[in-house]
Amino acid sequence: FADTKEAGSLLVSEFIVKTLQDNYQKGQSSVLGLATGSTPLIVYKNLVTAFQNGALSTQNLTTFNLDEYLGLAANHPASYAFFMYQNLFQYLDISDERIHIPSAPPKKTDESIAEYQQLLGQTQRDIQLLGLGKNGHIAFNEPGSPATSRTRLVKLDESTRIANSRYFESPEQVPEHAITMGIADILESKINIIMAWGEGKAEAVKRAITGPISSDCPASFLQQHNKTIWFIDQKAGKML
Numbered sequence: 060f061a062d063t064k065e066a067g068s069l070l071v072s073e074f075i076v077k078t079l080q081d082n083y084q085k086g087q088s089s090v091l092g093l094a095t096g097s098t099p100l101i102v103y104k105n106l107v108t109a110f111q112n113g114a115l116s117t118q119n120l121t122t123f124n125l126d127e128y129l130g131l132a133a134n135h136p137a138s139y140a141f142f143m144y145q146n147l148f149q150y151l152d153i154s155d156e157r158i159h160i161p162s163a164p165p166k167k168t169d170e171s172i173a174e175y176q177q178l179l180g181q182t183q184r185d186i187q188l189l190g191l192g193k194n195g196h197i198a199f200n201e202p203g204s205p206a207t208s209r210t211r212l213v214k215l216d217e218s219t220r221i222a223n224s225r226y227f228e229s230p231e232q233v234p235e236h237a238i239t240m241g242i243a244d245i246l247e248s249k250i251n252i253i254m255a256w257g258e259g260k261a262e263a264v265k266r267a268i269t270g271p272i273s274s275d276c277p278a279s280f281l282q283q284h285n286k287t288i289w290f291i292d293q294k295a296g297k298m299l
């Protein structure tokens with residue numbers, strides 16, 4: 060629990076910097092799984108500050124993003140590739156080949172999903188960052204997603220499209236489909252860090268942490284992972 064999202068985000072960014080710097084000092088590479096949306100924004104800001112202050116080196120860093128909308132090019136302002144560039148990558152010392160974001164160019168969808176899955180499977184993530192959907196989703200694993208799910212094309216819930224329409228000019232412009240890592244992929248990260256800020260997430264937090272493990276609330280599968288750390292503010296935790 061943190062009092063505010065600022066305080067919670069600071070704990071998360073300190074944890075990431077420490078993990079990455081420990082690896083760097085040992086001459087090892089680091090692999091971070093990244094999320095988009097409003098939840099990790101302050102964490103990314105803090106990471107940029109740490110990088111600029113010399114407290115964080117990113118030369119040995121590889122990243123994998125959780126998800127991407129289907130049909131949005133990387134230069135579309137609402138694409139997750141664009142979001143990551145805007146909020147994080149443009150400030151870091153990280154080359155394009157070490158940045159992985161699922162994508163599905165027309166006619167090559169299956170191929171590029173298989174390629175992403177293969178790369179992900181070959182790489183042990185040190186930390187996977189996650190946000191929580193109000194309907195209990197993690198990445199774009201909407202309710203109904205099985206524990207065994209892998210990277211795939213999914214249809215977005217109407218509630219998710221409405222929640223995310225704030226990034227588009229109109230709700231109809233929110234793509235109906237996305238590519239997402241699966242639950243099984245998320246559970247393979249060494250550490251999962253899931254963050255939730257604000258009252259709007261309180262019910263989903265309660266279901267995910269105290270409810271039954273079920274695909275009705277995909278985040279509840281994190282109960283089966285032995286190193287999942289929740290960072291929530293007072294408001295998101297008010298139903299616990």
Ligand code: F6R
Binds near residue numbers: 095126189193197199
């Ligand atoms: C984003 C993602 C989603 C969001 C979730 C919460 O990459 O995978 O699961 O984490 O929809 O969104 P925000 O943070 O905007 O409340």
